[in-house]
Amino acid sequence: MxxxxxxxxxxxxxxxxxxxxxxxxxxxxxxxxxxxxxxxxxxxxxxxxxxxxxxxxxxxxxxxxxxxxxxxxxxxxxxxxxxxxxxxxxxxxxxxxxxxxxxxxxxxxxxxxxxxxxxxxxRPVMIEAICRQYITGSMWRAYEKGEREFCGIQLPDGLQKDQKLDEILITPSTKGILKGIPGVPEVDDVNITRDDIANNFEAFNFTKADDIDLYEKLLKEGFGVISNALAELDQIFVDTKFEFGYVTDATGHEKLIYMDEVGTPDSSRIWDGPQFREGKVVENSKESFRQLLLSHFPDPDILLNKDRMDERKALAEDNELPLDVLMKVSETYVGIAEKVIxxxxxxxxxxxxxxxxxxxxxxxxxx
CATH class of the missing domain: 3.30.200.20 (Phosphorylase Kinase; domain 1)
Structure with missing residues (x-):
């Protein structure tokens, strides 16, 4: 075979x-x-x-x-x-x-x-929540251009790329196209604030307003559990996406649960601790594949510019990647999974x- x-x-x-x-x-x-x-x-x-x-x-x-x-x-x-x-x-x-x-x-x-x-x-909560412990990726790119407010949270001046933040930031965005929420554009994956959620909790599929506090508690505690476990493996939990929903148990009790996937190399950034202490960022997540694609093709703007989506799809369809590229990605995924389990x-x-x-x-x- x-x-x-x-x-x-x-x-x-x-x-x-x-x-x-x-x-x-x-x-x-x-x-x-x-x-x-x-x-x-x-x-x-x-x-x-x-x-x-x-x-x-x-x-x-x-x-x-x-x-x-x-x-x-x-x-x-x-x-x-x-x-x-x-x-x-x-x-x-x-x-x-x-x-x-x-x-x-x-x-x-x-x-x-x-x-x-x-x-x-x-019954899904219509929010994708990103928890961030470091400033990197899209947040860093926006910060570098002068943005200081993220999902209603003000960041101070003077932060450096890949710097650890003073506290874990929750930067939520819409999951799907939500209609009729004041100040929230009717497009998928648009950033929202805690006030947007609190003032329109039913539109985001929360059963009651109090569940917003529970959702934030589960976000931060879940992040902490993974971050602490990875720290014991000398890996740094940088950021991750969480999704939640409601289910009913055998006794008829409704409860808020974690869903989709959590803390994976697809939904998170995980950095190698020893390399980071030497000033190098080595990704043990899908981010390493993204960076590889950006360096592999002569015009990386095709991958970053949403206005060039047709060109991007053609690029993916017309270009088979070298086998060693996919095997490198395999090593990253299998390697971090075996560390975790x-x-x-x-x-x-x-x-x-x-x-x-x-x-x-x-x-x-x-x-």
Whole structure:
């Protein structure tokens, strides 16, 4: 079997029993189970959810996206070996730690395979919250141009690139296009302030105003848990994205939970501690791939300029990356995952066949 065959690139064609369209994102595909299968699994497996809760199978791929495009490599490589397993393993580790430390549950109910989660349907809070401990990336670029206010927070003059901030900053943005919120443009991923959220909490899908405090507490405590654990591995947790939603448990109690993924090399910046102390920033996250792309192509503006999206898509479609580039990315993902979980990563040799087998034999979801 070739290396390319071990990569799960297409994850929306599995024969999982469903009566709804498969939802496929940049990296994950979601299969909503039938009402009968959801009820059966809740009963058989004893999941702590309402008996009529809709369940889904979430399958992660090894595809890699950056600058809103999917990238491929030579030799039929449609993704990065081990990437999906690394992302799932890291998220699983942090979600488990959050639960153990009494923060909140996640949407994950079961893990049948390293690339698969069984999740419950959550009512999402319509916010992507970035927690930042250092000034870098897009925030630094804006700061360097003279901006001092970020999501209603004032930053002082005189900060340096990659400097640690005095406190963790929460810079939220909209998740999807939200309509009818005063002062918030009707576009996806636009920065908002805490006042925007507090004054329009229902529009952001919060059940009650008090939940905003809980959301901020879970953000900061979740960030702290990951940051402290990474510090023990001599890694620096720079910034990350969090997403939340509401679910109802078996007793009918509604609760706010963590969802999507958390603390992964895709959704976070993680710096190598020893290198940082020597004045060098070495990324143990997708940021290293972004930087690699910027240096690989002669006109990096295509990747940074949203007005050149058509050119960017053509660039991604027409250029297979060298194999060593994708293997370098694989090393980054697998390396940080093995550091976090404290052991070897379980990477499949034949992921699609394995997933079909386990979902058929142990969950009865494939005819």
């Amino acid at each position: 070739s290396l390319a065959d071990k990569v799960l690139a297409v994850n929306d064609d599995l024969p999982i029993r469903t009566d709804k369209p498969v939802h496929s994102g940049k990296v994950r595909s979601v299969y909503w189970l039938t009402e009968a299968d959801s009820k059966r699994l809740i009963k058989e497996k004893g999941y702590d959810v309402a008996e009529d809760a809709p369940l889904a199978i979430m399958v992660i791929s090894d595809r890699i996206s950056a600058f809103d495009c999917i990238w491929t490599g030579e030799g039929g490589m449609k993704g990065v070996p081990g990437k999906g397993a690394a992302l799932n393993a890291v998220s699983n580790h942090w979600f488990k730690l959050f639960k153990e430390q009494g923060l909140a549950d996640s949407h994950i109910l079961d893990i049948p395979h390293p690339l698969v989660w069984i999740v419950q349907k959550a 404290g052991g070897p990563l379980n990477v499949s040799d034949n992921p699609k066949a394995e997933i079909i087998q386990v979902l058929k034999d142990e969950y009865g979801l494939i005819d």
